[in-house]
Amino acid sequence: MKAMLAVLTAVVVAFALAPASAQQGVTDTEIVLGCSNSFSGPLAFTGEQATRFGVDLYFKVVNDAGGIHGRKVRTIYYDDGYKPQEAVANTKKLVEQDRVFAIIAPQGTPPVVATLEYLEQNKVPLLFPFQGSPVTRGRKYVFSGMTLYDRQSKMMIDYLAGPRKYKKFATLYQDDEYGKAFLTAFEKDLARLGLKMAAAESVKRGVTDVSAQMAKLQAAKPEVLFIVLTPGPGAQALKERQKIGWTDVVMVSSGPLTDERYLALAGDAAEGVEGLSLWPDPVASDLPAMRLYREQMQKYFPKNEPNRYSISGYFAAMLFTEGAKRAGKNLTRDSLIAALEGIRGFESGLLPPVSIGADHETQKQGFWVRVERGKFKQLTDWLRSD
Amino acid sequence: MTTAALIHVVVSGLATGSIYALMAISLVIIYNATRTLNFAQGEMLMISTFVGWAVYQRLKLPLLGVMLVAVVGAALLAWAIERAIIRHAISATHFDVLIITLGLSLMLRSAAGVAWTHDDFPFPSFFGDRPMAVGPVRLAPVSLGIIGASLALMAALWALFTRTRLGRAMRAVAQNQRAARLMGISVERVYSASWVLAAVVGAIAGVLIAPVIFLSSKMGIVVINGFIAAVLGGFGSMPGAVVGGMLLGVIENLAPLYLPSSIKHSVPFIVLIAILLLRPGGVVGRVARRKV
Amino acid sequence: MRRAALAIGALALLGWPWAAPPYFVFLASLIVVNAIVAIGLNLLSGYTNQLSFGHAGFLAVGAYTAAIVATRWPGVPVVAPLLAAALVTALVGLALGIPCLRLEGLYLAMATLAFGFVVVEAILNLDWLTRGNDGLRVPVAHLGSWALAGDRERYYLVLPVGAAMVWAALNLARTRTGRALLAIRESEIAAQASGVHVARYRALAFVVSALYTGVAGGLFAFVVGFLSPDAFDVFLSVDFVAMIIVGGLGSVPGSVVGAAVLTVLHDSLAGFQNYRPLIFGAILIASMLFMPGGIASAFRFLKGDRV
Numbered sequence: 001m002k003a004m005l006a007v008l009t010a011v012v013v014a015f016a017l018a019p020a021s022a023q024q025g026v027t028d029t030e031i032v033l034g035c036s037n038s039f040s041g042p043l044a045f046t047g048e049q050a051t052r053f054g055v056d057l058y059f060k061v062v063n064d065a066g067g068i069h070g071r072k073v074r075t076i077y078y079d080d081g082y083k084p085q086e087a088v089a090n091t092k093k094l095v096e097q098d099r100v101f102a103i104i105a106p107q108g109t110p111p112v113v114a115t116l117e118y119l120e121q122n123k124v125p126l127l128f129p130f131q132g133s134p135v136t137r138g139r140k141y142v143f144s145g146m147t148l149y150d151r152q153s154k155m156m157i158d159y160l161a162g163p164r165k166y167k168k169f170a171t172l173y174q175d176d177e178y179g180k181a182f183l184t185a186f187e188k189d190l191a192r193l194g195l196k197m198a199a200a201e202s203v204k205r206g207v208t209d210v211s212a213q214m215a216k217l218q219a220a221k222p223e224v225l226f227i228v229l230t231p232g233p234g235a236q237a238l239k240e241r242q243k244i245g246w247t248d249v250v251m252v253s254s255g256p257l258t259d260e261r262y263l264a265l266a267g268d269a270a271e272g273v274e275g276l277s278l279w280p281d282p283v284a285s286d287l288p289a290m291r292l293y294r295e296q297m298q299k300y301f302p303k304n305e306p307n308r309y310s311i312s313g314y315f316a317a318m319l320f321t322e323g324a325k326r327a328g329k330n331l332t333r334d335s336l337i338a339a340l341e342g343i344r345g346f347e348s349g350l351l352p353p354v355s356i357g358a359d360h361e362t363q364k365q366g367f368w369v370r371v372e373r374g375k376f377k378q379l380t381d382w383l384r385s386d
Numbered sequence: 387m388t389t390a391a392l393i394h395v396v397v398s399g400l401a402t403g404s405i406y407a408l409m410a411i412s413l414v415i416i417y418n419a420t421r422t423l424n425f426a427q428g429e430m431l432m433i434s435t436f437v438g439w440a441v442y443q444r445l446k447l448p449l450l451g452v453m454l455v456a457v458v459g460a461a462l463l464a465w466a467i468e469r470a471i472i473r474h475a476i477s478a479t480h481f482d483v484l485i486i487t488l489g490l491s492l493m494l495r496s497a498a499g500v501a502w503t504h505d506d507f508p509f510p511s512f513f514g515d516r517p518m519a520v521g522p523v524r525l526a527p528v529s530l531g532i533i534g535a536s537l538a539l540m541a542a543l544w545a546l547f548t549r550t551r552l553g554r555a556m557r558a559v560a561q562n563q564r565a566a567r568l569m570g571i572s573v574e575r576v577y578s579a580s581w582v583l584a585a586v587v588g589a590i591a592g593v594l595i596a597p598v599i600f601l602s603s604k605m606g607i608v609v610i611n612g613f614i615a616a617v618l619g620g621f622g623s624m625p626g627a628v629v630g631g632m633l634l635g636v637i638e639n640l641a642p643l644y645l646p647s648s649i650k651h652s653v654p655f656i657v658l659i660a661i662l663l664l665r666p667g668g669v670v671g672r673v674a675r676r677k678v
Numbered sequence: 679m680r681r682a683a684l685a686i687g688a689l690a691l692l693g694w695p696w697a698a699p700p701y702f703v704f705l706a707s708l709i710v711v712n713a714i715v716a717i718g719l720n721l722l723s724g725y726t727n728q729l730s731f732g733h734a735g736f737l738a739v740g741a742y743t744a745a746i747v748a749t750r751w752p753g754v755p756v757v758a759p760l761l762a763a764a765l766v767t768a769l770v771g772l773a774l775g776i777p778c779l780r781l782e783g784l785y786l787a788m789a790t791l792a793f794g795f796v797v798v799e800a801i802l803n804l805d806w807l808t809r810g811n812d813g814l815r816v817p818v819a820h821l822g823s824w825a826l827a828g829d830r831e832r833y834y835l836v837l838p839v840g841a842a843m844v845w846a847a848l849n850l851a852r853t854r855t856g857r858a859l860l861a862i863r864e865s866e867i868a869a870q871a872s873g874v875h876v877a878r879y880r881a882l883a884f885v886v887s888a889l890y891t892g893v894a895g896g897l898f899a900f901v902v903g904f905l906s907p908d909a910f911d912v913f914l915s916v917d918f919v920a921m922i923i924v925g926g927l928g929s930v931p932g933s934v935v936g937a938a939v940l941t942v943l944h945d946s947l948a949g950f951q952n953y954r955p956l957i958f959g960a961i962l963i964a965s966m967l968f969m970p971g972g973i974a975s976a977f978r979f980l981k982g983d984r985v
Contacts, residue, residue, distance in 0.1 A: 039951040040496065042604070044504035048952060078948035084813065084909050085902045089708065090948050092829075096701040110813050114904035117815070133812075175651060175802065177811035177906075201642065204651045206607050208405070208599050209635075211398035212642040215391045232506045232600050239598075243526040244394060245517050265508050265600055269515065423784060474967055480783070481729060482966045485923050488916055489962035496956035504952075610791075610912075617788050652799040655792040662789045663777045 023332045025101025031068065031324065031331070034076035034098060035106040036090030036115070041081035042205055042230075046309045047107050050130050051077050053297070053304045054313020055105050058321070060300050068324045069331070073317075076100065080111050087111030088118065095124055102127055102333065105145065105316045109133045109177045116142070125333055128316035128362060130309075132256065133181050137359065141333075143340060145316055147278055147363040149178075151385035152255045153185035155366055156276050159383060160224055160252070161193050170199040170222035172213055172237055174229045179203075182228040182254055198222045203233050214240045218249075228254045235265035242269040250274055255366055259308045263371060270374070276366040276383075280350065281376055282306040289349025315350060319362060322346055352382050387643065390522045395639050401529035401598075403635020404536035408591035409612025410619065410627035411543065412584035418560035418622055419580035420472075422480055425487040428609025429494035430467075430585050432602075434460035435592035436498055439509060439601055449510055449593075456589040464585030468578050491606065498603040511597030532594050539590055540628055547624070552579055560622070611638075614658045620668020630668065691837060695830040704829045707901045709941045710840035711894050716921040716933035717847045718890025723919075724928030725859040726883045728782070732774075732790030734914035735797035736888050740767045740895020741905050742801060742808055745816040748899075756819040756826065756835060756900070763896030764889050771888020775881045794915050801907045813906035816899045826900065836897050843890060847930045859883060863928060917944075924965050926974025935973050 025032040038047035059073040076098050078090035094100045102125040106112050112129045119126045120141055128145030136144045160166045173179030187197050199220035201213035227234050234257050251273045258275035260283050280287055283306055294306050326339035345353040364385045369376040416424045438456030475482050513531030517524035547553035558566040559576045567573050615634045619626025641653040695703045723729050743766040744759035778789055801808045819826040826832050850856040858879050861869035870876050925936020947954045969976050
């Protein structure tokens with residue numbers, strides 16, 4: 001019992017002595033950021049790439065160049081395994097124990113949404129979450145990252161039904177919030193043009209076979225088949241199409257799916273697949289900024305391959321750095337938000353100039369690609385959704 | 387839907403069903419010897435497939451060599467786990483061994499993520515994806531190959547169990563441990579042999595299925611379907627495991643065709659619950675009486 | 679002496695939110711929630727040897743019931759959603775428990791595992807009720823005009839409920855039912871021979887276990903504030919099983935300690951990122967190898983009791 005009292009006293013004293021600085025998470029020499037993310041569970045790969053090899057990569061470069069107004073950025077990450085309750089626990093720990101300045105690049109709709117209210121109440125900025133559901137829209141302390149799904153859907157449908165003149169669409173989607181959100185958005189955008197989704201089939205996470213779904217979709221004879229899946233099942237769907245010799249259909253992959261890994265998995269079954277690309281090719285693009293990213297990756301994490309997940313975290317860190325620089329020496333949560341809201345025509349070299357308005361959306365574009373001889377070939381200029 | 391398409395879907399289901407059957411067999415091998423469940427069976431499959439792949443990346447072995455490496459890796463891993471961990475807990479309650487294998491599955495999956503990331507990787511295949519036309523029906527060589535290879539492996543296992551000393555010893559232990567011991571069989575050696583054999587079957591299943599579902603730290607999840615298959619066939623029965631696996635693969639593929647989307651994903655589990663409640667001995671087995 | 683220790687313990691628990699930083703108040707609430715589940719599971723597994731890998735499913739039923747009641751009737755006293763959670767989950771427990779009577783050991787584990795999956799699928803598909811994949815935001819709990827909006831307030835909701843559940847479980851052993859359950863644990867045949875209706879008590883254990891987990895689910899909903907099907911996967915069920923095995927099968931204090939140890943362990947390992955499951959698994963294995971009866975038996979051993 002004595003030991004217990006001693007622990008209690010120690011906790012109280014430690015709490016009372018916690019430094020009361022002007023702004024939580026910011027000192028003269030340091031800015032502390034963090035997030036809860038998937039390091040285990042279904043999205044572990046994405047989570048690790050976006051944070052430790054994306055956000056951290058950019059901040060290593062910034063820190064080695066002297067930091068932001070003399071402050072080095074330090075990051076803290078906790079694993080939530082894609083469970084909302086653990087995301088809540090981790091986020092509370094980050095805010096209350098680690099006293100972070102802001103949350104940067106957490107992942108997944110359920111874990112992120114679970115922390116929204118808490119972060120808003122405590123006025124903690126939630127910066128560039130890696131998720132596309134529009135629930136994050138219109139909140140004072142939230143800035144969305146990925147191009148939101150409803151915008152992606154609008155660009156895809158407008159392009160395919162517009163210049164490409166397709167009329168009959170079907171969807172193969174993952175049975176979770178990512179797949180369902182896309183399906184709902186597709187249906188809405190088709191209805192706007194007086195069209196209907198001819199067929200939609202769902203696939204469970206961790207599935208071993210998609211032949212039944214593909215057979216059903218083929219029977220509906222669509223001109224275009226949207227694939228809203230993760231890379232593994234997405235590539236399985238492409239291989240399945242090859243197995244059944246279904247050639248008279250255009251396979252179109254969603255923004256989050258259109259990446260090089262998915263191509264590598266599908267092999268020659270990916271030939272002719274189209275999709276909305278949210279990023280220039282991180283492996284092959286000749287953009288100077290993309291080359292710089294690859295050089296930095298080679299320098300700091302020589303064993304890690306460049307990919308779209310790390311580039312999205314890298315970009316999030318870049319946007320934060322721009323905002324924090326503009327906020328000046330007196331960095332507070334409110335000054336950061338004002339600074340981010342003031343960004344107009346920021347040249348990242350990766351995406352078209354970024355302007356952040358009252359809607360707090362940092363990405364609203366994508367471009368059309370088709371796989372030709374194992375590589376994404378750009379078919380359009382940047383498409384806009386506003 | 388045309389009959390041709392239906393046949394393709396069923397054959398595809400039989401291919402994944404063969405893998406479930408192999409998983410079920412490896413679970414049953416360990417269960418029969420030690421009366422415990424190995425929850426880490428799926429993760430052992432995954433690790434051995436990764437080991438084969440890692441060697442392939444380095445040395446560019448032919449695929450048969452990759453399979454051999456995976457099999458040897460699996461055998462060593464299983465032997466080490468059995469000797470170092472399971473053997474010490476075997477006298478404890480079955481719950482303890484269950485938790486240990488659960489802990490192992492967490493560890494192995496995490497270790498694979500640390501060593502090779504949680505990414506998906508393409509895996510070389512013995513068989514092609516390009517369809518072969520048999521009349522109006524299109525069949526994928528990969529599906530037929532998986533089915534064929536699995537059946538061959540099952541036949542080999544059957545020979546092992548009926549024709550060899552080890553096999554007979556394993557069956558004796560499964561029937562009555564005390565009697566087996568009295569007959570001079572080393573039960574401990576049978577424990578080890580069962581773990582190794584189960585892991586070897588798993589490794590072959592892993593190399594067969596990896597080209598289809600891709601190599602990743604998540605692929606061990608097929609063990610759940612292996613469990614269901616084993617229960618469908620009546621846990622403990624080898625032929626039952628084969629039938630259960632094939633049945634599950636086909637059911638899983640037919641359900642999306644004929645059922646509303648709202649329940650199709652629950653079908654394997656609903657089938658499992660129904661079997662447990664109606665015929666706990668499995669679809670082919672006898673109904674086991676509960677001992678009071 | 680014993681009474682004094684209890685009083686100090688109670689005081690420490692009551693004073694905790696004023697002494698500890700807010701995050702630890704939240705963590706303490708989670709521990710209480712998990713402890714209630716662990717006690718419920720232990721009543722099933724520890725007493726009647728029925729191992730369940732589906733308690734995350736019961737937790738989900740309780741959590742969604744409470745959240746839906748609290749959403750449909752805003753401002754209703756928090757007792758109502760909690761009672762509804764208890765009742766609905768107990769009914770589900772009955773519906774699952776009766777057919778499961780003929781199953782044991784491995785087969786029961788499989789059936790409950792499947793139950794857990796079916797519950798998650800049901801949540802996904804009843805989206806008009808549960809909001810499916812989008813997840814369900816849980817309204818703030820109310821007690822009269824008092825809104826339990828902060829971690830401290832919620833702790834004072836969770837703590838007394840937890841204390842009552844612990845008290846009830848401890849006293850169960852003294853009732854006729856408890857003695858019957860204990861008899862079944864020692865030997866089913868002997869119990870049957872002494873006139874204990876084994877099947878009835880096994881079913882009862884299922885219902886009580888589900889009821890406990892349902893109440894915990896209701897509290898879970900209010901403490902976490904957001905529900906989605908991803909929250910209740912099979913690994914959560916595994917965690918609950920680990921809690922009672924680490925804590926000690928058949929021991930109420932063991933359940934509480936097991937829940938506390940595993941919850942704190944999970945929390946403190948979060949920072950190890952992708953090494954977390956590796957370390958967690960290693961600890962599970964080590965505790966099984968070196969402490970097969972769980973923490974409860976280690977204590978008994980230290981006190982010199984026969985294990």
